[in-house]
Amino acid sequence: MTELGTVASLVGSNELTLLPEWIELQKKSGTLQTGRITEAELTTQSRNFLHLLRDGLAKGGNDAANGAYAPVREVLSDLSKSRAMQGFAPGETATFVFSLKQPLFNALNRDKALSPAQVAELTWSVTTLLDQLGLYTLEVFVKSREEVVHRQQREIAELSTPVVKLWDGILALPLIGTLDSQRTQVVMENLLQTIVDVEAEIAIIDITGVPTVDTLTAQHLLKTVAAARLMGADCIISGIRPQIAQTMVHLGVELNVVSKASLADALAVALRRTGRAVVKIKSGDAERASRAGQQGA
Amino acid sequence: MDRIPILKFGDALLVTIQVDMHDRLATALEEDLTGRIVTHNAKGVLIDISALEIVDSFIGRMLDNIAAVSRILDADTVVVGMRPAVAITLVELGLSLSGVKTALNVERGMDLIQRQREEPEAADDDDQD
Numbered sequence: 001m002t003e004l005g006t007v008a009s010l011v012g013s014n015e016l017t018l019l020p021e022w023i024e025l026q027k028k029s030g031t032l033q034t035g036r037i038t039e040a041e042l043t044t045q046s047r048n049f050l051h052l053l054r055d056g057l058a059k060g061g062n063d064a065a066n067g068a069y070a071p072v073r074e075v076l077s078d079l080s081k082s083r084a085m086q087g088f089a090p091g092e093t094a095t096f097v098f099s100l101k102q103p104l105f106n107a108l109n110r111d112k113a114l115s116p117a118q119v120a121e122l123t124w125s126v127t128t129l130l131d132q133l134g135l136y137t138l139e140v141f142v143k144s145r146e147e148v149v150h151r152q153q154r155e156i157a158e159l160s161t162p163v164v165k166l167w168d169g170i171l172a173l174p175l176i177g178t179l180d181s182q183r184t185q186v187v188m189e190n191l192l193q194t195i196v197d198v199e200a201e202i203a204i205i206d207i208t209g210v211p212t213v214d215t216l217t218a219q220h221l222l223k224t225v226a227a228a229r230l231m232g233a234d235c236i237i238s239g240i241r242p243q244i245a246q247t248m249v250h251l252g253v254e255l256n257v258v259s260k261a262s263l264a265d266a267l268a269v270a271l272r273r274t275g276r277a278v279v280k281i282k283s284g285d286a287e288r289a290s291r292a293g294q295q296g297a
Numbered sequence: 298m299d300r301i302p303i304l305k306f307g308d309a310l311l312v313t314i315q316v317d318m319h320d321r322l323a324t325a326l327e328e329d330l331t332g333r334i335v336t337h338n339a340k341g342v343l344i345d346i347s348a349l350e351i352v353d354s355f356i357g358r359m360l361d362n363i364a365a366v367s368r369i370l371d372a373d374t375v376v377v378g379m380r381p382a383v384a385i386t387l388v389e390l391g392l393s394l395s396g397v398k399t400a401l402n403v404e405r406g407m408d409l410i411q412r413q414r415e416e417p418e419a420a421d422d423d424d425q426d
Binding site for chain 2: 188189192193195196199200201223226227228229230231232233
């Protein structure tokens with residue numbers, strides 16, 4: 001325990017040589033190359049870390065889990081998180097801690113008061129400690145990257161399920177991407193809520209953008225249709241591509257709902273069911289109507 | 298024991314469930330409704346569950362039963378105003394209430410019953426479309 005106290009005082013007294021040497025090494029490993037952080041930032045981070053490490057070394061021994069290293073761990077976790085956001089590679093992030101080894105060992109070697117045996121022993125203690133801190137940095141890094149991935153997944157799930165109103169009482173739900181249980185849940189909730197909000201009678205689920213339909217996806221679709229029906233809205237499924245239709249038949253999947261080849265067909269059916277029709281007007285009328293539209297605009 | 302009021306509305310019966318359903322209440326409603334359909338010679342039953350926040354499989358089955366019984370007594374059952382969360386729950390429970398007709402609100406439900414009465418065949422064709 002107390003041996004590391006000598007390292008602490010060594011770090012304190014040699015800061016002026018240690019810090020530039022360390023930063024030089026970090027630069028050499030390419031930390032600054034991509035311009036994601038500035039040299040001034042790096043210097044501040046390094047100095048800050050060195051100070052906290054010194055305080056920790058004075059009391060904490062070579063166990064990084066010791067309470068004396070709590071501020072060090074905090075700084076490392078902040079640094080690691082910010083670097084994960086900035087897009088650093090895990091290796092680059094861990095280098096921050098690992099590159100401190102060489103300058104520290106050099107300082108130990110330069111100290112004339114220590115015997116070779118002591119130098120060896122201290123080197124070992126410092127190595128263990130820095131390894132633990134390096135691994136800790138990596139752990140935090142991986143964790144923050146996972147958080148980023150999770151957040152993106154959530155955002156994709158929310159972004160990719162818009163419910164659009166096509167007409168009074170007619171909704172469309174253009175689905176894009178693979179349907180898994182979690183996404184279906186979001187889709188279902190969105191659709192049902194919108195049905196309530198706009199008092200829709202018919203919902204068209206367009207699966208043109210769904211790459212594959214297996215039994216599970218079909219089941220998810222059917223659940224959505226069943227839930228919409230319970231709320232009092234009818235569903236039409238459109239945009240089933242030829243290959244998918246074949247696959248579904250081969251798999252024995254049956255969608256016992258109205259299905260149409262294209263969104264246009266589905267809309268036509270929906271309009272007819274709600275008692276509306278789209279009719280072509282005569283050419284003279286069309287010109288007049290477009291002129292009136294332009295004047296209106 | 299509390300009972301859920303059943304209102305007569307033209308030749309339809311209107312039931313508005315405003316309290317949390319417990320099993321005994323559900324059974325009582327089922328019995329009351331069956332009796333009233335016969336006494337009033339009702340042609341339609343409208344069950345408004347827009348205030349119902351919690352359903353379990355028992356209530357789901359009760360709705361199915363009411364629909365089946367009314368069909369035998371020549372009345373259509375329409376469940377209206379189901380909340381999204383309730384719909385999801387019922388689907389997850391595997392109860393799709395296939396014998397029950399549904400509508401978004403009481404107004405639409407009434408329309409549905411009347412349409413079915415006026416042109417039952419045309420309405421059936423429409424369903425198969």
